[in-house]
Amino acid sequence: MHNIFRNWIKEKRNELLKLGVIVEICDFSNEKYKESPDPAQRIYLDTDFYTGSICVWESGQMDVQIINISTGEQILYDYKDNLGKDIDFNIILKPYIDKIVEYPKEYKKKF
Numbered sequence: 001m002h003n004i005f006r007n008w009i010k011e012k013r014n015e016l017l018k019l020g021v022i023v024e025i026c027d028f029s030n031e032k033y034k035e036s037p038d039p040a041q042r043i044y045l046d047t048d049f050y051t052g053s054i055c056v057w058e059s060g061q062m063d064v065q066i067i068n069i070s071t072g073e074q075i076l077y078d079y080k081d082n083l084g085k086d087i088d089f090n091i092i093l094k095p096y097i098d099k100i101v102e103y104p105k106e107y108k109k110k111f
Contacts, residue, residue: 002041005056008089
């Protein structure tokens with residue numbers, strides 16, 4: 001599962017960069033992590049306003065967190081488990097990607 005996620009993010013990295021999202025893929029390839037009974041893949045996402053992380057474990061668990069950089073407020077946290085091997089990360093992560101690329105309320109123009 002974590003390898004599926006790693007391949008997905010590698011494919012989407014440039015697309016996210018065009019949206020203003022810098023992606024850092026954590027390298028868990030050393031021996032310490034390879035011996036884990038439930039290996040994971042974590043990424044960090046950064047924009048001008050938010051920082052976030054997504055972690056997917058081989059067992060099908062996932063957690064997502066988004067924090068407002070200027071206030072430290074946790075904007076979003078979600079945990080899912082039992083993700084199947086046929087998961088479409090484009091669908092399941094769309095709400096999180098949409099959230100991290102939007103402007104915070106205090107920066108939106110009022111009409």
